[in-house]
Amino acid sequence: MAETTFEKSIKELDEIVKKLELGELSLDEMLALFERGISLSKTCNKLLNEAEKKVNILIKKDDGVQKQQFSSSEGEL
Amino acid sequence: MTVSVTALNRYIKTMLENDNRLSAIAVSGELSNFKCHTSGHCYMTLKDEKSAIRAVMFKSSADRLRFRPENGMKVIVTGRVSVYERDGQYQLYISAMQPDGVGALFAAFEQLKEQLTKEGVFDSEKKKAIPKFPDTIGVITSPTGAAVRDIVNVITRRYPIAEVVIYPVLVQGDGAAQQIAEAIDFFDVENAADVLIIGRGGGSIEELWAFNEEAVARAIYRCSIPIISAVGHETDFTISDFAADLRAPTPSAAAELAVPSREELIEQLRQNYRRAYFSVSKTIKNNKEILSRFSIKNPLDTINQHRILTDNTVRHMNNAVLTNFETKSKQLAVAAAALSALSPLKVLERGYGVAQKQQKVIRSVTQVSLGDEISLTLSDGKILCGVTDKKEERHG
Numbered sequence: 001m002a003e004t005t006f007e008k009s010i011k012e013l014d015e016i017v018k019k020l021e022l023g024e025l026s027l028d029e030m031l032a033l034f035e036r037g038i039s040l041s042k043t044c045n046k047l048l049n050e051a052e053k054k055v056n057i058l059i060k061k062d063d064g065v066q067k068q069q070f071s072s073s074e075g076e077l
Numbered sequence: 078m079t080v081s082v083t084a085l086n087r088y089i090k091t092m093l094e095n096d097n098r099l100s101a102i103a104v105s106g107e108l109s110n111f112k113c114h115t116s117g118h119c120y121m122t123l124k125d126e127k128s129a130i131r132a133v134m135f136k137s138s139a140d141r142l143r144f145r146p147e148n149g150m151k152v153i154v155t156g157r158v159s160v161y162e163r164d165g166q167y168q169l170y171i172s173a174m175q176p177d178g179v180g181a182l183f184a185a186f187e188q189l190k191e192q193l194t195k196e197g198v199f200d201s202e203k204k205k206a207i208p209k210f211p212d213t214i215g216v217i218t219s220p221t222g223a224a225v226r227d228i229v230n231v232i233t234r235r236y237p238i239a240e241v242v243i244y245p246v247l248v249q250g251d252g253a254a255q256q257i258a259e260a261i262d263f264f265d266v267e268n269a270a271d272v273l274i275i276g277r278g279g280g281s282i283e284e285l286w287a288f289n290e291e292a293v294a295r296a297i298y299r300c301s302i303p304i305i306s307a308v309g310h311e312t313d314f315t316i317s318d319f320a321a322d323l324r325a326p327t328p329s330a331a332a333e334l335a336v337p338s339r340e341e342l343i344e345q346l347r348q349n350y351r352r353a354y355f356s357v358s359k360t361i362k363n364n365k366e367i368l369s370r371f372s373i374k375n376p377l378d379t380i381n382q383h384r385i386l387t388d389n390t391v392r393h394m395n396n397a398v399l400t401n402f403e404t405k406s407k408q409l410a411v412a413a414a415a416l417s418a419l420s421p422l423k424v425l426e427r428g429y430g431v432a433q434k435q436q437k438v439i440r441s442v443t444q445v446s447l448g449d450e451i452s453l454t455l456s457d458g459k460i461l462c463g464v465t466d467k468k469e470e471r472h473g
Contacts, residue, residue: 007210010342017349020356027364030357037353041346048339048346052237055229057220058244058263065263070220070229070243 006047013040090160099158108150132169144185151177198298204322205303208271213240214335215270217260220245224278224328231332248277254290261296274331276307288315307331425456442467
């Protein structure tokens with residue numbers, strides 16, 4: 001499984017912060033990195049705030065396997 | 078009376094089979110000459126220090142073995158004693174066998190563990206990394222246990238942006254291991270998840286047994302999706318725990334290992350933002366300080382400074398001139414007053430006159446001779462006079 005956008009973004013953001021903290025950059029480089037960092041952190045936040053996903057249970061049918069929404073209260077029956 | 082060999086063997090067989098003590102007997106002994114034929118029937122000799130007996134275990138019984146019998150192994154077998162008529166050989170017909178001493182299951186566990194270790198199924202180099210941010214989590218467990226509820230609760234609380242797909246299976250009893258292995262294969266073939274959790278809640282060793290079966294271990298080993306195994310409680314270790322890429326002590330713990338916490342990630346993002354912002358503003362501040370220290374002088378500053386100096390000088394100069402001027406004015410006033418007092422006009426007004434000869438003021442009688450014409454200036458005009466007499470007088 002390839003890295004997700006999120007994983008890539010959060011890695012890059014970490015690297016940017018480390019570079020900024022080292023402080024060995026020209027002002028132009030620093031501001032460009034900072035700008036990139038802000039945009040990455042926005043992307044990550046957006047991904048983290050995506051709509052909640054469902055919990056599904058697989059049901060075996062004659063023609064294969066189907067997904068059905070799972071409710072843990074049903075599971076107690 | 079003479080009987081045939083066959084009749085004798087049959088008679089002995091009947092004798093033995095009619096003995097209740099021999100029809101269901103448990104015997105302990107050590108295995109030797111153990112052999113399983115391609116038919117599935119197993120043949121062996123059971124012995125102790127002093128004696129030995131031939132034994133056979135037919136396929137139907139051998140298939141139910143939970144361990145692999147080996148020569149030298151101490152076992153307890155149950156079965157009956159009968160005769161193999163063709164050879165006149167009495168022997169033990171074994172229906173069940175378990176290792177003696179330690180529990181059968183434990184022995185089987187150790188044996189399978191040893192075998193799979195040899196095969197490299199548990200090798201740590203072959204463990205796959207659990208993805209940090211899975212989109213889909215496959216859960217292979219009973220749909221009705223506490224385990225599935227715990228897993229779903231933890232995942233939806235920590236990381237609700239991931240999808241959970243539950244593959245319901247039996248987790249104990251006949252067919253459980255088969256179902257679990259099939260479920261693992263399903264996810265693998267369909268590539269239907271980024272990470273799998275297999276497991277169940279606590280139970281006895283027999284209840285957890287499906288997770289000690291070879292079929293499950295092998296399915297885990299061949300699966301290309303990383304698997305977290307969480308069987309029973311903290312203290313329970315199963316073969317599937319060893320075969321899996323990661324062992325979790327409980328199903329809830331497995332869910333925590335499978336997904337990150339969204340809240341923690343958001344906080345981490347916030348901190349990263351703060352750190353980036355802080356270091357950038359710090360650098361800017363530092364640069365400003367450095368700049369001010371090296372301050373390349375603004376040319377206007379110099380001009381201004383000169384201007385201020387000039388202004389001051391001018392002011393001083395003005396002051397000096399003014400002071401001087403005042404002094405002089407005072408002197409002038411005094412002089413003017415003195416001058417005014419000396420003004421000849423004033424003298425003339427008092428009745429004096431200025432006598433002049435040929436434009437020259439006459440100060441002495443010796444300057445004139447009789448008959449000279451002189452002028453006498455008064456305050457309002459001149460008189461021309463002729464000298465008719467002169468007399469010298471001395472004053473003082």
